[in-house]
Amino acid sequence: MASKTADCKNRGFTEIPAHLPPETQILQLQNNRIWRINQNAFTGTPLLKILDLSNNSLSSFAPGAFQKLRYLQVLNLTRNLIHYIENKTFSFLPHLKELDLSSNSIVRLPETFGNSTGNITLLSVKHNKLQKMERVLLESLPNLKVVLFKDNPWLCNCNVFGLKLWLESFLYRGKEFFSLHTMYMRTQPSKCS
Incomplete structure (x- = not known):
């Protein structure tokens, strides 16, 4: 039986390799130099469940870059x-x-990650440059159980109010875990109306 894992780590790839086995379910592409994902990059691997693209040079995605991955469960873009x-x-x-x-x-x-993303249970946006997050995005993820927000330069002004209300609701519903550990908010004088 053929392996369902394609180990493509540390290979110096600059794009998603072509001609991967179509039965691949786990694709390890970490530690390469991939800088863009084209629209048809995953056409040949429709059964992927885990995709690890961590530690690459990705800056953008073509529209619909992930749309062929209907079975994908884990996406790592760290x-x-x-x-x-x-x-x-x-x-x-x-x-x-x-x-x-x-x-x-x-x-x-964005305000939404897209159609059919309501099953996301873990979202991590640690160590980024986020100053605010839209409440509507978080509300579009009803099954969220783990949220990791730490180490972002959050602005403490009216724009963060929606996030505050969502967090209160999230905690009230007894969700498992969220981390604002070392979250700091810079005070920005403003008038909320």
């Missing part, structure tokens, strides 16, 4: 060069449970 995530970047990933965007340079997140 330690890349991502500055922002477009609306609906992760559309059509109905089985996605873990999304790790830690250790990038993300300055803003």
